[in-house]
Structure formats: structure tokens, C-alpha cells
Amino acid sequence: MKVLVPVKRVVDKDIKIRVKADSSGVELANVKMSMNPFDEIAVEEAIRLKEAGKATEIIAVSIGPQQAAETIRTALAMGADRGILVKSEAGVEPLAVAKILKAIVEAEQPGLVILGKQAIDDDSNQTGQMLAALLGWPQGTFASKVAIDGSDIVVTREIDGGLQTVRLKGPAIVTTDLRLNEPRYASLPNIMKAKKKPIDEKTPDAYGVDIKPRLEVLKTVEPPTRKSGVKVASVAELVGKLKSEAGVL
Amino acid sequence: MPTLLVAEHDNKALKDATHKAITAAKGLGGEIHVLVAGSSCRPVAEAAAKLDGVAKVLLAEAAAYEHMLAEPMAALIVSLAGPYDAIVAPATTAGKNYLPRVAALLDVMQVSDIVKVVAPDTFERLIYAGNAVQVVRSRDAKKVLTVRTAAFQAAGEGGSAAIETVAAPADPAISSFVGEELSKSDRPELTSAKVIISGGRAMQSRENFAKYIEPVADRLGAAVGASRAAVDAGYAPNDWQVGQTGKVVAPQLYIAVGISGAIQHLAGMKDSKVIVAINKDEEAPIFQVADYGLVADLFQALPEFEQELGKLGR
Numbered sequence: 241m242k243v244l245v246p247v248k249r250v251v252d253k254d255i256k257i258r259v260k261a262d263s264s265g266v267e268l269a270n271v272k273m274s275m276n277p278f279d280e281i282a283v284e285e286a287i288r289l290k291e292a293g294k295a296t297e298i299i300a301v302s303i304g305p306q307q308a309a310e311t312i313r314t315a316l317a318m319g320a321d322r323g324i325l326v327k328s329e330a331g332v333e334p335l336a337v338a339k340i341l342k343a344i345v346e347a348e349q350p351g352l353v354i355l356g357k358q359a360i361d362d363d364s365n366q367t368g369q370m371l372a373a374l375l376g377w378p379q380g381t382f383a384s385k386v387a388i389d390g391s392d393i394v395v396t397r398e399i400d401g402g403l404q405t406v407r408l409k410g411p412a413i414v415t416t417d418l419r420l421n422e423p424r425y426a427s428l429p430n431i432m433k434a435k436k437k438p439i440d441e442k443t444p445d446a447y448g449v450d451i452k453p454r455l456e457v458l459k460t461v462e463p464p465t466r467k468s469g470v471k472v473a474s475v476a477e478l479v480g481k482l483k484s485e486a487g488v489l
Numbered sequence: 490m491p492t493l494l495v496a497e498h499d500n501k502a503l504k505d506a507t508h509k510a511i512t513a514a515k516g517l518g519g520e521i522h523v524l525v526a527g528s529s530c531r532p533v534a535e536a537a538a539k540l541d542g543v544a545k546v547l548l549a550e551a552a553a554y555e556h557m558l559a560e561p562m563a564a565l566i567v568s569l570a571g572p573y574d575a576i577v578a579p580a581t582t583a584g585k586n587y588l589p590r591v592a593a594l595l596d597v598m599q600v601s602d603i604v605k606v607v608a609p610d611t612f613e614r615l616i617y618a619g620n621a622v623q624v625v626r627s628r629d630a631k632k633v634l635t636v637r638t639a640a641f642q643a644a645g646e647g648g649s650a651a652i653e654t655v656a657a658p659a660d661p662a663i664s665s666f667v668g669e670e671l672s673k674s675d676r677p678e679l680t681s682a683k684v685i686i687s688g689g690r691a692m693q694s695r696e697n698f699a700k701y702i703e704p705v706a707d708r709l710g711a712a713v714g715a716s717r718a719a720v721d722a723g724y725a726p727n728d729w730q731v732g733q734t735g736k737v738v739a740p741q742l743y744i745a746v747g748i749s750g751a752i753q754h755l756a757g758m759k760d761s762k763v764i765v766a767i768n769k770d771e772e773a774p775i776f777q778v779a780d781y782g783l784v785a786d787l788f789q790a791l792p793e794f795e796q797e798l799g800k801l802g803r
Contacts, residue, residue, distance in 0.1 A: 454598035
């Protein structure tokens with residue numbers, strides 16, 4: 241079974257982003273970029289399936305600018321076998337990403353697509369579900385455990401209030417939650433080896449997908465800030481203020 | 490210009506997330522129809538019919554909807570979507586699961602996790618874990634929206650809508666429910682609690698959550714939360730996590746204990762009305778958002794806090 245893993249190049253999770261002064265977006269120039277953390281978990285899960293003999297080949301796909309090839313290279317260094325870069329300088333919304341991925345799935349025929357549950361830049365949490373819909377496949381979102389059982393995929397999902405387990409008829413879509421696994425670091429020999437692994441370059445046009453945005457971003461602004469309050473000296477003072485001043489006790 | 494709003498419930502009771510999503514839906518200006526999809530869930534439909542602002546309740550009962558699996562839910566919602574200008578669901582784990590599936594089937598780009606309705610086609614949403622606010626206008630004919638419930642007040646009662654039964658389309662039958670493990674607790678749910686007390690990595694163990702946090706929670710009738718660091722360290726279960734990738738909450742009172750205040754965590758609680766921080770490190774960023782800060786050792790402060798509350802008769 242082939243496994244397809246889409247990976248997104250995003251601002252590194254440890255960078256504090258800045259909103260541009262003219263409200264036109266978030267400053268991305270000279271900012272450290274990395275693979276979306278949820279996608280690292282997806283790559284790791286695919287590698288573990290391969291190591292367990294359940295997957296035969298792992299294809300990492302990224303849709304983005306030329307530099308997204310570096311993100312694919314990271315996946316290859318972790319253990320993916322080959323890459324596909326769909327080049328677009330303009331941002332691509334989840335719906336259009338799902339349409340491009342659908343075309344890739346139809347060409348590559350994977351038995352499983354593992355995606356991060358959301359990208360930490362736009363926080364949309366849509367692409368996996370949309371891809372499942374377009375393919376008519378079942379979806380196991382927010383996964384904390386994935387097991388292959390014959391042609392079925394059994395997914396334990398993090399839901400409000402606890403965990404839910406579902407059985408999906410493969411082929412299927414899985415999206416990863418934080419605690420599915422702990423992604424590995426690529427070793428130096430594997431980073432060297434990854435340089436020789438192939439990356440195919442494509443364009444959205446090649447897949448016949450219109451990437452014109454459906455959402456118009458009118459502006460991007462700073463969130464309202466909360467002003468810091470007062471320090472209290474003791475628990476008794478705290479309780480007193482909560483009761484008489486804040487009125488919440 | 491009617492709006493279809495998908496109710497959140499557990500087949501017995503309507504969840505508060507629905508009440509809040511209704512308030513968001515009111516901003517769209519159209520008549521609101523609430524879809525209650527589940528198994529033997531007429532009492533839920535009856536509760537939804539009483540909510541202020543609801544014009545009609547659609548009741549779809551079938552075994553396939555009992556656990557709100559995305560595949561049958563999306564098939565149902567798409568079968569009903571025709572006359573609606575907007576389809577809305579609360580951004581719970583259920584809504585986040587089925588609604589993008591609906592959007593793709595309708596060829597609509599969903600607007601996720603809205604925090605404000607600016608106009609019927611224009612919405613505010615948070616990006617980068619709440620570090621920026623984006624104002625977006627949807628060019629799609631139909632709007633598909635999930636609502637960050639913490640950003641909206643709950644709609645009250647006062648309606649008396651008619652309940653109409655709708656036919657269930659065939660289950661795609663590509664997914665099935667195996668089981669669930671729901672945490673059992675007499676405490677309120679995090680997302681609807683009026684008071685929340687959360688612990689961070691400084692709690693040091695799961696036992697300390699039970700020994701220090703829970704007695705205070707009992708006094709306050711509070712829900713218990715945790716930071717991602719505490720969850721990752723195994724001190725608290727996954728579903729206690731408050732933050733951008735966990736639950737987003739906005740209670741009347743939020744008490745952060747031994748939580749440094751990572752951006753990720755702040756994104757999940759900074760809309761709380763009153764924030765209290767108890768932390769040993771006076772430089773901790775959590776103090777920058779706290780209304781009341783106490784620099785103290787939590788293992789001394791929490792038992793004292795519990796005693797003081799006891800004196801108040803709590």
C-alpha cells in the first residue's frame with residue numbers, strides 16, 4: 241500500500257509572528273520556515289507503517305513556492321521515498337489544495353492519505369475532510385491511534401470529552417492530532433541520502449485546478465490586547481478582590 | 490435567506506455550543522432552521538424548538554447519526570442544503586469533522602472558527618494561534634461557517650418553533666462506530682463552565698492535580714483544565730487541554746496555576762472575563778494577561794485558596 245503525505249511549509253512554530261503595519265497580512269520576509277508540526281506527525285506515522293510492513297512507499301507532496309521543496313526534502317530525510325512539488329507562488333486555499341490532492345491520489349492510487357489536522361498558519365482544519373469528501377472516502381480526523389486491519393483502517397480520534405474509535409473501509413483519509421506519535425529527527429546520513437531522492441515538479445494547471453481564492457482577505461490586524469492587571473500579595477487578598485472587586489465568587 | 494444550523498447534542502440533551510452558534514447565526518440576518526440529527530433524539534429537537542431566534546427545527550433520526558460520523562452527517566446536510574444561503578455548525582470536534590466535508594461537496598470554501606459576523610458575507614477569524622485577526626469576505630454563493638463558540642453569548646429561550654421530520658438519505662456505509670471512552674466527571678464541561686481552574690507543568694504529577702487543583706475546583710463548581718505541557722507530560726488527560734490546539738474557553742473566571750502562558754495556551758483562554766494567575770516565576774508571561782496575579786508557590790497557595798473559599802461558605 242502506498243501512503244501519500246501532504247506537507248505544508250509554514251512559519252516555524254517557535255516564531256512570534258508580526259502583523260504588517262498596513263494590515264495586508266503577516267510578515268513572512270526573512271522569517272524562519274519549517275514543516276507544519278502536525279504534518280511532521282503525519283510523516284512519522286507513515287514511516288512507522290512502512291517499518292511495520294504495512295506500507296510500501298511514502299510519497300510526500302507539498303503545494304507552495306519553490307522553497308516548499310525544502311519541506312519535501314525534510315520529509316524525505318525523515319524516511320519518505322519520493323516527493324511531488326506543486327508550485328504556486330500565490331497562496332492556495334484548502335478547497336483548491338484538496339482538489340489538487342484529489343488529482344494526485346487518482347494518479348498515484350495510495351491506500352491511505354495522512355495529513356496534519358490543521359496548519360498552524362491559517363488554522364483552517366479543512367483539507368483532510370475536503371479531500372475525503374471529493375474522493376468519496378471515509379475520514380478519521382484528529383487521530384491519536386491508527387491501526388491497519390486487513391483492508392480496514394481503525395482510527396482512535398480525540399473528541400470533546402474523550403476518545404472515539406471508528407472503523408473505516410480503505411482507502412481512507414487520516415488527519416493527525418498532537419499525541420499520535422513523537423516525530424523523529426532526521427539523521428545526518430539520511431539527510432545526505434534524501435538529496436538523491438526524486439522530487440517531481442508540477443503546477444496546479446497540470447491538474448486542471450483553478451486556485452483563484454474564494455475568500456477575499458480584507459485585512460489582517462493585531463488581536464485586541466488584554467491589559468495586565470494587578471499583583472496581589474496573598475491568597476486572602478486575592479479571594480477578597482475576586483469577591484468584592486471582580487464579583488466572580 | 491435562511492440559515493441551516495447543525496445542533497450539537499448527545500442524543501439526550503442539547504449542548505450549549507448550539508445556543509452560542511445560534512447567536513452567531515442571528516448575525517447573518519436570515520431565518521434560522523436547526524437540524525437535529527441523531528438517534529431517538531426528539532427531546533433534543535424539543536429543546537432546540539424553544540430557543541429564541543429559531544424558526545424551525547428539522548429532525549433526522551437514524552442509527553447512522555447516533556455518533557455524528559462525518560460521512561452520513563455530510564450526506565444528510567448536503568441533501569438538505571438546497572434552499573439555504575448559509576450552513577453553520579459550532580466549531581466542536583464534531584462540527585470540525587463533518588462541516589468541511591459538506592463544504593467540499595457543495596464546492597464552497599468554508600470559513601472556519603469565526604469569532605465575529607461583520608456582515609452576512611464577511612467574518613472575523615483568528616489565524617496563527619490567535620496572534621492575528623483576519624477579516625475575510627466569502628465570494629461563494631452559499632456560506633459554510635464553523636463558529637468559535639467561546640466568542641458568542643448563548644441564545645436564551647423564548648421560541649416555539651415547529652418540528653419537522655426529515656428523511657435520512659442512505660448512509661454511505663464506509664465508516665462505522667467502534668466505541669468511545671468519555672471521561673466521566675460530575676464537573677461542568679470545559680467549554681461551557683463558568684469557572685475553570687487549569688494546571689501547568691509545575692503541577693509535577695497527576696496526583697498533584699487531584700490533591701491540589703481538584704479540591705479548589707470542587708469549592709468553585711469549576712471545570713478542570715490543563716496546559717499542553719501538563720498534558721504532554723501525562724499529568725492530565727488530553728481532553729483537559731486548553732489552547733489553540735485544544736479547547737478554546739471563555740469562562741467568567743479562569744484560574745491558571747503553574748502555567749507560564751505560552752502563546753498556544755493564551756489563545757485558548759484570553760477571552761475569559763477575569764483571569765487569575767498563580768505562578769512562582771514573577772516574569773511568567775501569563776501575568777501579562779492576568780487581572781489578578783499572585784507570585785507564590787502553588788503547593789502552598791492552593792490549600793490556602795481552598796480554605797479561604799471555605800470561609801466564604803463555598
